[in-house]
Amino acid sequence: MEANEIQALRAATSGTAERIHFNNAGSSLPPDVVLETVIGYLKEEALLGGYEIEAAYKSPLENVYASIGRLINASVEEVAIVENASMAWHLAFNAIDFQRDDEVITSEMEYVTNLIGFLNLQNHQGIAVKVIPNDARGNFSLSALEEAITPRTRLIAITQIPSTAGNVLPVAAIGAIARRHGILYLVDACQSAGQIPLDVKEMGCDMLSVTGRKYLRAPRGTGFLYVRKEVQDKLKLLFMDGHSTKAVTEEGFTLRDDARRFELYEKNRALVLGLGKAIDYALAIGVDRIWQRIQYLAGLMREKLAALPGITVHDSGDQQCGIVTFSVAGVESTDVKARLAAKKINVSVGKASSTLVYMNKHHLTSIVRASVHYYNTEEEIDELCANIMAILS
Ligand SMILES: Cc1ncc(COP(=O)(O)O)c(C=O)c1O
Structure with missing residues (x-):
């Protein structure tokens, strides 16, 4: 540049x-245009009414999903907008139907939220957690990962860029191993979104969690979760409201066909628009x-x-x-x-x-x-x- x-x-x-x-x-x-987008929407909301302005902004709000899709090479059906990366990660991780003695493999660079998630299920559901140490040069060891995999390995969960270290994990090479063994793969891309080009297909990941406020330059309180279409029905939802479903009767309900089943209806629409604007800004620069x-x-x-x-x-x-x-x-x-x-x-x-x-x-x-x-x-x-x-x- x-x-x-x-x-x-x-x-x-x-x-x-x-x-x-x-x-x-x-x-x-944030770029000034992101700030102006958020403030502009909030003002209109206050003057015209929350539901009325939402209807007027139906298409710009919908376009945010398309922007996220372009950022990570996913379809709009694979994206859920949430408040932050921790929420996105927990929605994905805790939706996996773990059985006692299932194994999760992670790295020594994993973020604290995720570590707590592992320990929680270790305590409550008896899963086992294996941590792959970096090699002597500080690189993630692909050979150690291969060796750690057993028939009980259910998930590989990796943070692409750690919170307190300057290295980048080889997410695509890890994904190739996960695919070869048919193991679910969850990537924490909280620090990498907006910093590194992301392509969920190249990474071979099933789920990806992102926050808006870091390298994407979006407002605080924004984030998203990617869930590959093919795994959506294999995950069990933690939280639901009417928005998560396409039909409800007194006897039961049918979930929506896309990743928005992971969202709840109510969210800050001004911030969602700000997230979309920030992503478009990054994509325009490249x-x-x-x-x-x-x-x-x-x-x-x-x-x-x-x-x-x-x-x-x-x-x-x-x-x-x-x-x-x-x-x-x-x-x-x-x-x-x-x-x-x-x-x-x-x-x-x-x-x-x-x-x-x-x-x-x-x-x-x-x-x-x-x-x-x-x-x-x-x-x-x-x-x-x-x-x-x-x-x-
Ligand atoms: C690597 C990594 N993952 C996840 C998170 C959590 O993000 P959030 O605060 O948006 O939940 C952070 C926050 O610093 C992080 O650095």
């Missing part, structure tokens, strides 16, 4: 003028171009941080992403964050609990997480480094 394009994209994002935002893995700055730019900026940041005395960059693995994690010798991560915030630089602190197995293995209690998006600049990276030098001196 050329400098003038970046400047235009920054000009269309008011937040970039206010601060240096390196907390994109927490929540990105997620492949976004991914190139993010890798370039994150590589630069890692290189510059690693050159500073007293800084340890923790990211490992052959494929790295926009999340840069590091420690500053002798300074707590929370202090680093606070001192940078005082200079109008946003970073976040990654706690051990977020990616528990990996953090424990590396004896990390917390890390500083500086996550870049395409709208960040080389000058902002220099500013971050200069301020970290000041903290060190």
